[in-house]
Amino acid sequence: MLELSILGFLAEEPLHGYELKERIKALTGHVRPVSDGALYPAITRLVGAGLLDQRTEPGASAAPRRILALTGKGREELLERLRRPKQTEITDHVRFNTVLAFLRHLPDRHEQAAVLRRRLDFLETPASFFYESGKPVRAEETDDLFRQGMLRVARATGEAERAWLREAIALLEQPV
Template sequence: MLELSILGFLAEEPLHGYELKERIKALSGHVRPVSDGALYPAITRLIKAGKLDEHTEPGASAAPRRILSLTDRGRADLLEHLRHPKQVEITDQVRFNTVLSFLRHLPDRREQAEVLRRRLEFLTAPTSFFYEDGKPVRAEEAEDLFRQGMLRVARATGEAERAWLTDAIAQLDPPN
């Protein structure tokens, strides 16, 4: 997801490393913080792979800044990743939000809708945080107050997301 975030933010505009880190942190930092020890090696790998370009600009009042921009190869990689996210990027809420953050860069509305359909299909399957005799436990069935709370919040969030996904898919790929 770090590489997707790097490619996605640089698809919007060239940035220096600190600005890029701050944007990634704003997107998912409270849940999955990004360290310099992860970010800068990832940037180096993407430069070596020809997906990013870098040049140096003078700093405002400090040392020169390394400005990063997306190459054509990087843009193609971003689009391919958005077209075909891994299953965990569909099922994991934080990872899906990262995909969703950059899905607008995918130019084909039907392809955008297909990614949303995958998420909607996942959210439609019966599931729970807790199971009894192999069956999902619903909020009304949980005896523990705190588990009831988890299940009620998850149900409300899931209902809202399914409604939005249904609307978005209809707008992106209306039925004939």
């Protein structure tokens, strides 16, 4: 997801490493913090693969800054990752939000809708945090106040997300 975030933010504009890190932190940092020890090796891999270009320019004070930009090959890689997200990028809420943050870069509305449909299909499969005899436990079926809270919040969040996904898919599938 770190690489997708890097490619996605650089599709919007060239950035230096610190700006890029701050944008990634704003997107997922409260849940999955990004460290320099993860970010800069990822940037180096992407530069080595020809997905990013880097140039040095004078810094605001004295130190030069490394500016990163997406290459044509990097844009194609971003689009491919958005067209065909891994299953964990559909099922994991934080990972899906990262895909969602950059899905607008995918130019084909039907491809965008297909990604949203995969998430909707996943969310429509009955699931729970807790199971009894292989059956999902609903909030009304437990006496545990805290588990009830977890299950009720998850249900409300899921209902809201499914409603939005249905609206967005219908909009994307309308003739232009």
